[in-house]
Amino acid sequence: MDEKFSNGVDMDLDDIDFSDSSSIHELGEDFLQNFCKKAAMAFFNEYGLISHQINSYNDFIKNGLQKVFDSFGETIVEPAYGPKKGDEWQRASVRFGQVTLDKPSFWSGSEGREERTLLPRHARLQNMTYSARMKVNVKLEIYTQQLVKSDKFKTGKEKFIDKDVKHVDEKDIIIGRIPVMVKSDICWMKGSEKDDCDFDQGGYFLIKGAEKIFIAQEQICMKRLWVSNNQGWTVAYKSEMKRNRLIIRLEGMSKDEDIKGVEKALVVYFLSTKIPLWILFFALGVSSDKEVVNLIDYSGDNASILNILIATIHDADDQCKGFRREKTALSHVNKLIKATQFPPEESIDKCISMYLFPSLDSSKKKARFLGYMVKCLLQAYTGHRKCENRDNFRNKRLELASELLERELKVHIAHARRRMAKTLQRDLREDRAVRQIDYYLDASIVTNGLSRAFSTGAWSHPYKRMERISGVVANLGRANPLQTMVDLRRARQQVQYTGKVGDARYPHPSHWGRVEIKRDEQEGEVRIFTDAGRILRPLLVVENLSRVKSFKAKSYSFQSLLDKGILELVGIEEEEDCRVAWGIKYLLKDTEGKKPVKYTHCELDKSFLLGLSCGLIPFANHNHARRILYQAQKHSQQAIGFPTTNPNIRVDTLTHQLFYPQRPLFRTMTADCLGKPDYHFGKNEILPRPEIFNGQNAIVAVNVHQGYNQEDSLVMNRASLERGMFRSEHIRSYKAEVDNKETQDKRRKADDLVNFGKVPSKIGRVDCLDDDGFPYVGANLQSGDIVIGKCTESADHSIKLKHTERGMVQKVVLSSNDDGKNFAVVSLRQIQSPTAQP
Numbered sequence: 001m002d003e004k005f006s007n008g009v010d011m012d013l014d015d016i017d018f019s020d021s022s023s024i025h026e027l028g029e030d031f032l033q034n035f036c037k038k039a040a041m042a043f044f045n046e047y048g049l050i051s052h053q054i055n056s057y058n059d060f061i062k063n064g065l066q067k068v069f070d071s072f073g074e075t076i077v078e079p080a081y082g083p084k085k086g087d088e089w090q091r092a093s094v095r096f097g098q099v100t101l102d103k104p105s106f107w108s109g110s111e112g113r114e115e116r117t118l119l120p121r122h123a124r125l126q127n128m129t130y131s132a133r134m135k136v137n138v139k140l141e142i143y144t145q146q147l148v149k150s151d152k153f154k155t156g157k158e159k160f161i162d163k164d165v166k167h168v169d170e171k172d173i174i175i176g177r178i179p180v181m182v183k184s185d186i187c188w189m190k191g192s193e194k195d196d197c198d199f200d201q202g203g204y205f206l207i208k209g210a211e212k213i214f215i216a217q218e219q220i221c222m223k224r225l226w227v228s229n230n231q232g233w234t235v236a237y238k239s240e241m242k243r244n245r246l247i248i249r250l251e252g253m254s255k256d257e258d259i260k261g262v263e264k265a266l267v268v269y270f271l272s273t274k275i276p277l278w279i280l281f282f283a284l285g286v287s288s289d290k291e292v293v294n295l296i297d298y299s300g301d302n303a304s305i306l307n308i309l310i311a312t313i314h315d316a317d318d319q320c321k322g323f324r325r326e327k328t329a330l331s332h333v334n335k336l337i338k339a340t341q342f343p344p345e346e347s348i349d350k351c352i353s354m355y356l357f358p359s360l361d362s363s364k365k366k367a368r369f370l371g372y373m374v375k376c377l378l379q380a381y382t383g384h385r386k387c388e389n390r391d392n393f394r395n396k397r398l399e400l401a402s403e404l405l406e407r408e409l410k411v412h413i414a415h416a417r418r419r420m421a422k423t424l425q426r427d428l429r430e431d432r433a434v435r436q437i438d439y440y441l442d443a444s445i446v447t448n449g450l451s452r453a454f455s456t457g458a459w460s461h462p463y464k465r466m467e468r469i470s471g472v473v474a475n476l477g478r479a480n481p482l483q484t485m486v487d488l489r490r491a492r493q494q495v496q497y498t499g500k501v502g503d504a505r506y507p508h509p510s511h512w513g514r515v516e517i518k519r520d521e522q523e524g525e526v527r528i529f530t531d532a533g534r535i536l537r538p539l540l541v542v543e544n545l546s547r548v549k550s551f552k553a554k555s556y557s558f559q560s561l562l563d564k565g566i567l568e569l570v571g572i573e574e575e576e577d578c579r580v581a582w583g584i585k586y587l588l589k590d591t592e593g594k595k596p597v598k599y600t601h602c603e604l605d606k607s608f609l610l611g612l613s614c615g616l617i618p619f620a621n622h623n624h625a626r627r628i629l630y631q632a633q634k635h636s637q638q639a640i641g642f643p644t645t646n647p648n649i650r651v652d653t654l655t656h657q658l659f660y661p662q663r664p665l666f667r668t669m670t671a672d673c674l675g676k677p678d679y680h681f682g683k684n685e686i687l688p689r690p691e692i693f694n695g696q697n698a699i700v701a702v703n704v705h706q707g708y709n710q711e712d713s714l715v716m717n718r719a720s721l722e723r724g725m726f727r728s729e730h731i732r733s734y735k736a737e738v739d740n741k742e743t744q745d746k747r748r749k750a751d752d753l754v755n756f757g758k759v760p761s762k763i764g765r766v767d768c769l770d771d772d773g774f775p776y777v778g779a780n781l782q783s784g785d786i787v788i789g790k791c792t793e794s795a796d797h798s799i800k801l802k803h804t805e806r807g808m809v810q811k812v813v814l815s816s817n818d819d820g821k822n823f824a825v826v827s828l829r830q831i832q833s834p835t836a837q838p
Helices: 029-046 051-070 120-125 277-283 289-296 303-319 328-338 348-355 363-381 401-429 443-456 481-488 542-550 558-563 625-633 669-673 718-722 741-752
Strands: 074-077 091-101 105-108 114-117 131-149 160-179 205-207 210-214 216-220 225-228 234-237 246-252 264-270 273-276 396-399 473-475 491-493 516-520 525-529 536-541 567-571 654-658 728-738 786-788 807-816 822-832
Touching: 029 536, 029 558, 029 669, 051 091, 051 401, 074 401, 091 160, 091 401, 120 205, 160 205, 160 401, 160 443, 205 443, 225 363, 234 363, 246 363, 264 277, 264 303, 273 277, 273 303, 273 328, 277 289, 277 303, 277 328, 277 363, 289 303, 289 363, 303 363, 328 348, 401 443, 536 542, 558 567, 728 786, 728 807, 786 822
Parallel strands: 216 491
Antiparallel strands: 074 091, 091 131, 105 114, 131 160, 205 210, 210 473, 216 396, 225 234, 234 246, 246 264, 264 273, 516 525, 536 567, 654 728, 728 822, 807 822
């Protein structure tokens, strides 16, 4: 590779002359191709392919964790009802404050009082959870209150209460332990590869020694209006809370809607009741019909819209005469809401403030947004606007570690808070002395709840309290580095397996290449989205591409290219207004006298459109599409090589290692961008970015064997197999909890059943076991042998090898987990090589 394109991320783009506006045709295809390759490598160096997982978790640590505790506000603990004491009852107030996280650690030593650093390798070997202590500042107030002035005649005025504080306790307490993502900001391995795999990118959790990952969850975007014509014309404002939802429906004035010429009016469904649209506008402070029409932005050039608005006004007049007078419309809305089955306790003013568009702080803004909703519905009804498609990816958001952990942590903290309130209420009722605040808050509720959720994969539902969903957490595959990276980039759509799902399971054109600033000139509006979970991808800006002609630096950073406008992160909704070229050669393509195509953006490389697995396949355009899909989905992730560079300090349940992995003969653009640029071992001109390879390069001949068609059979050279071709190492680990020291005497009483190393067990052979019940290193175990001996007073619970399991003992690890129980691991190694039939 040319030296002037050496790897790195340091570049000062101030050296580039941006005043030169020469045509991109003068730059040449080779120059621009090399620039695209270096820009792609800069993206992989700075962001990588799993940065979304780590960045989301870091955002949760910095912002989301504090937001969870702030959402609970102040907890008021009322005593049990007792009319005898009156104002002498003591009450309590609890408020959460600042939250801090320690780095992962664990307690060890003879008495468990020595705190040590917890590294990911410790968690793997000792079957521990890689977690950190979570401390929160809690303020407890014990007080009595006296009612000074009450609202006796229910005038709506506030009560005046005199508060006498008796006791105040404020301290930092441990409220639980939270799992730590490897390579995150609070991980010990951040920026360090000591005693860990040199190519490990992190992004996963360690729960009881097992590697767990979050699968990105596709959810419907709640930050946009949904115009639909499935069961009548509607526009909906969706929210996770049911009381915040609002639907505007276009309904016929007659019960028989099949009759032609029936007038249609607009009604609003809010807080489980049906409200005439015009009355809701006046309840929000609108003073005249003309102001309502201006809020809807009706120009008066459509007769059907005019008829709908007139019918809506008549419908409001029929239900409430004189609603245009002050407070009349508000009183009518209050009457409709209070007549529901479960009316809210708040007054009508608070209901509108809290539940109607809660993100807007004034009635004027709420009325303006309500008018915008009506405008969208009427435009769709007249054919000037498209209905929203649920399967379009611009209408979806991805929930990652931040959103998922916030939701699950909120459930367990609420549980701990309820338990605290009950215990504290019991002490207040019986006039006991109030204890320290850490006595009332049980830290095991949060710790065990998060551990259980990670272990089982059952996560709290996004908006249904009593339900849990599966498929959020999965085990991380370690067959090869590609499978590990693919698992970390997986996404899942929540689709019910019962009932009709429509087109949810089919690909949508919006999935192409994969959020959002939308410029729609036809509708004359600008949509700005800043919510989390939007998907962006980098594209070259064609009009600024000529600026790179004079750059002199050998390397550059991806962020600098974004700052200077050479590259742009484009969202799905914005890309609908862009014309994207597939590559540089399409920008420079000769149109032969035709009008040239004007592109706004250009792909860095066409292979980036195919995804990670398919992008690694060389010459994919010369093979059948179904074969490409097979290799991308299964075969490439099952290839055997070296999954990690630290196999000696890992005890994975199952591992395959190839003896002689080789570098592939042909590499794609995606393969060149992978690897580790700052890893100097094995770095050369041919391989500037070392990586872990899989598979071997075999010389293959396709012919007809002795005149017969052999279909898919293989004829292999015996000498090649004997020299070590495709020879691999199969390692399987067996894990078990063993007795602690205080229970060893009970196990010795079972000598009459099993005396390891001397008398055969009733369930298997114990020839290779020592007196402690573990095999010695180097022992050759066959099927039916006992690999870990466990005996109690009454039964034999030893672990025996199955019929197809055998191998030589490679390592025996004995340690204690985070529950204080002794934990044993025995790893067996077996060499496997292809067997040629004579």
